[in-house]
Amino acid sequence: MRRRATGRGTGRAAAWVAAAVVLGGLATGCDIAAEPGSQSPGGGPAGPAPAMVAPGPPGSARALLAELPVRGRAAKTGYDRAEFGSAWADSDHNGCDTRDDVLARDLAGETFRPGTHRCVVLTGRLADPYTGQAIAFSKAQASAVQVDHVVALSDAWQKGAARWPDSLRQQFANDPLNLLAVDGPANQAKGDGDAATWLPPAKSYRCRYVARQVAVKAKYRLWVTPAERDAMARVLARCPAEPAPVS
Secondary structure, three states, X not given: OOOOOOHHHHHHHHHOHHHHHHHHHHOOOOOOOOOOOOOOOOOOOOOOOOOOOOOOOOOOHHHHHXXXXXXXXXXXXXXXXXXXXXXXXXXXXXXXXXXXXXXXXXXXXXXXXXXXXXOOEEEEEEEOOOOOOEEEEXXXXXXXEEEEEOOOHHHHHOOOHHXXXXXXXXXXXXXXXXXXEEEHHHHHHHOOOOOOOOOOOOHHHHHHHHHHHHHHHHHHOOOEOHHHHHHHHHHHOOOOOOOOOOO
């Protein structure tokens, strides 16, 4: 976690504390625990769990998956990016927009535009989780590295978020748990796909990717489709079974 000398930097560091607890669990394998009390209303009545979902130990990604509501995908009617607030808003009020916060978190060797209080990232190196490749980031060619919503906004809209208040949708769109700096072309290929239609090309990252999606959906009480849940279960069945620490 980055430590800043400036007041804005201190705010940025504090903003990631809650996410770091969850991400620390993800770093050790597939199994994570949702922060108690962090769930928000949304979703609908659960459908029958697919038979192939194996039970997981308490606090594991498989255990969280077994608790997610299962429903069909709702209509995309009414969806627009603006429904989730201004893109990359400074939702934590640290003086830096969310995109630059994520770049500063995920890049190595980053440099910043002078006079921006170490907010605007100019260059850096990304160890891309989706492809396993090393990517040089330059703000002059910013599309090479994009910030992905791990659970896509339109996917969330069709699985519960359409019913949320505006404030909760903006929180979701800027939640560091749901954001990763990744290879731009891989992100474009993913689009708004869920685990049933897209997984990272780097198979070594699929456990952590699916575990992160499960964590986000559990936190916000979004539902999954039967096909999505089956796909998640297939990935998690090949992951470490021990619960990961959350503190």
